Every structure is written in structure tokens, then in C-alpha cells.
Amino acid sequence: MNNEAIGHAIAAAAERGVQRSELFVTSKLGPRFYSGNEVDVEVRTMLKQLGLDYLDLVLLHHPEGFGPLGRCRNGTAVECRIEALEKLGLAPVSVNQIQYNPWAPDWQQEVVDYCQKHSIAITAWSPFQGTMMQHASMFTVESLQQIARSSGKTVAQVVLRWAVQKGVVAIPGTSNPAHMDENLAGVYSFALSTEQMGIIDAVRSDPKAKGFTAMGFEKNES
Numbered sequence: 106m107n108n109e110a111i112g113h114a115i116a117a118a119a120e121r122g123v124q125r126s127e128l129f130v131t132s133k134l135g136p137r138f139y140s141g142n143e144v145d146v147e148v149r150t151m152l153k154q155l156g157l158d159y160l161d162l163v164l165l166h167h168p169e170g171f172g173p174l175g176r177c178r179n180g181t182a183v184e185c186r187i188e189a190l191e192k193l194g195l196a197p198v199s200v201n202q203i204q205y206n207p208w209a210p211d212w213q214q215e216v217v218d219y220c221q222k223h224s225i226a227i228t229a230w231s232p233f234q235g236t237m238m239q240h241a242s243m244f245t246v247e248s249l250q251q252i253a254r255s256s257g258k259t260v261a262q263v264v265l266r267w268a269v270q271k272g273v274v275a276i277p278g279t280s281n282p283a284h285m286d287e288n289l290a291g292v293y294s295f296a297l298s299t300e301q302m303g304i305i306d307a308v309r310s311d312p313k314a315k316g317f318t319a320m321g322f323e324k325n326e327s
């Protein structure tokens with residue numbers, strides 16, 4: 106876990122005058138912490154490492170085995186399909202964090218539609234189809250390049266804007282500060298037309314994108 110590194114970044118931000126209330130800090134617990142008082146112990150450990158006195162959101166990785174969910178004011182979930190979400194049943198689920206990008210198969214789009222209908226926020230991980238998942242190929246898809254050129258944006262910004270217009274929170278990963286700037290800048294200062302959104306929705310059938318595979322998604326045959 107990188108809690109200590111994040112803690113240093115938060116402390117440095119505080120020194121620059123950033124208020125705690127301006128930050129939204131999310132962490133995640135795995136199923137191995139779901140028994141006894143391990144949730145309590147682990148959250149306290151995370152807080153100590155982060156140098157914080159509260160977290161804004163704690164995601165539960167595969168929450169099906171998490172008994173105390175009914176006692177939470179807001180439940181959270183990661184990688185939950187519709188049936189699993191419905192079975193949780195005991196508490197409102199506030200967030201479902203799932204892999205979501207223009208290559209998401211229909212069943213994943215159904216999860217997004219279901220969550221949005223039930224006021225469950227979607228966080229989209231791997232918005233560029235991920236580190237190990239041919240993200241570099243994404244940048245060569247002609248239809249995405251055309252939209253980027255005509256919008257005066259980069260392919261990364263177009264794909265993030267697509268996610269914003271889908272009503273989801275995208276969390277792109279990068280170790281490159283220039284990419285981080287690119288991913289933050291300009292995504293809110295333009296809009297994709299309905300036609301452009303349709304082209305991106307159809308990108309799964311682009312010859313270059315057709316062979317893409319992604320963790321948790323079957324080979325894309327749409």
C-alpha cells in the first residue's frame with residue numbers, strides 16, 4: 106500500500122494551505138479484513154500512515170462477505186455486478202468502483218445503468234483500458250484520433266470527457282506528471298457532441314480496437 110507516500114503528499118499540500126475539506130480521500134479494504142475487529146484495526150492503521158483523522162470513503166473489495174455492511178450509513182462496493190449489489194440489500198450503497206471504458210461489454214454497461222438508476226455513483230478504473238491492457242493501442246484508434254484532432258484535445262482527454270458525459274468518475278492512473286496535467290486540464294472545458302459520443306460508444310467495433318482484451322472482460326467480440 107502507498108498510504109505513507111500519499112500521507113507525505115497530503116502533508117505537503119496542507120503546508121501549501123490546502124484544507125482537509127478540499128480533499129476527498131478514498132481507500133480500500135480487501136475481504137481478508139472482513140472478520141472480527143480487523144476493519145477497525147486496519148482503518149486505524151491506514152489513518153496513522155496517512156496522517157489523517159478520517160477517510161472520506163472506504164471501498165470494500167468484493168463486499169459480498171462483509172457482514173457489518175448493514176450497520177454502515179453508506180456502503181461502498183468494488184466490482185459488484187447487479188445481482189451481488191441487490192443481495193447486499195442491507196444498506197444504501199453509495200459507490201460502485203468498476204472497470205469502465207469504451208471497451209466495456211454490454212453487461213458492464215448494464216451495471217452502470219442500474220447503478221445510475223439507483224443513485225449509486227460509478228467510479229471508472231482503467232479508463233484507458235489499463236496498464237497491462239494495451240492502453241497504448243487506444244491512442245492509435247483512428248476514430249478517437251479524429252475526434253481529438255477536431256476538438257483540439259488529446260485522445261486521453263477525449264476518453265476522459267466521454268466518461269464525464271457518461272456521468273461517471275474516472276480515475277486514470279499515471280506515473281508521468283505531464284500526463285497527470287493533461288488528464289486534469291481541459292477535460293471540463295469542452296463537450297463532445299451526441300454524434301461524437303456515439304462514435305466513441307461504437308469504438309469497440311473499430312478494427313484496431315476489436316482485438317483488445319481487458320482484465321475481467323471477455324475478449325471483445327462486440
Ligand SMILES: NC(=O)c1ccc[n+]([C@@H]2O[C@H](COP(=O)([O-])OP(=O)(O)OC[C@H]3O[C@@H](n4cnc5c(N)ncnc54)[C@H](OP(=O)(O)O)[C@@H]3O)[C@@H](O)[C@H]2O)c1
Pocket residue numbers: 183184202203229230231232233234235236237240261276277278279280281284285287288
Ligand atoms: N478497484 C479496482 O479493482 C482497481 C483495479 C485496477 C486499477 N484500479 C485503479 O484505477 C486507476 C487507473 O487504472 P490503471 O492505471 O490500471 O489504468 P488506466 O488509467 O486505464 O491506464 C494507465 C496507463 O495509461 C497511461 N496514461 C495515463 N495518462 C496518459 C496520457 N495522458 N497519455 C498517455 N498515456 C497515459 C499510463 O502511463 P504513464 O504512467 O506513462 O502515464 C498507464 O500506463 C489506478 O489508480 C488504479 O489503482 C482499481
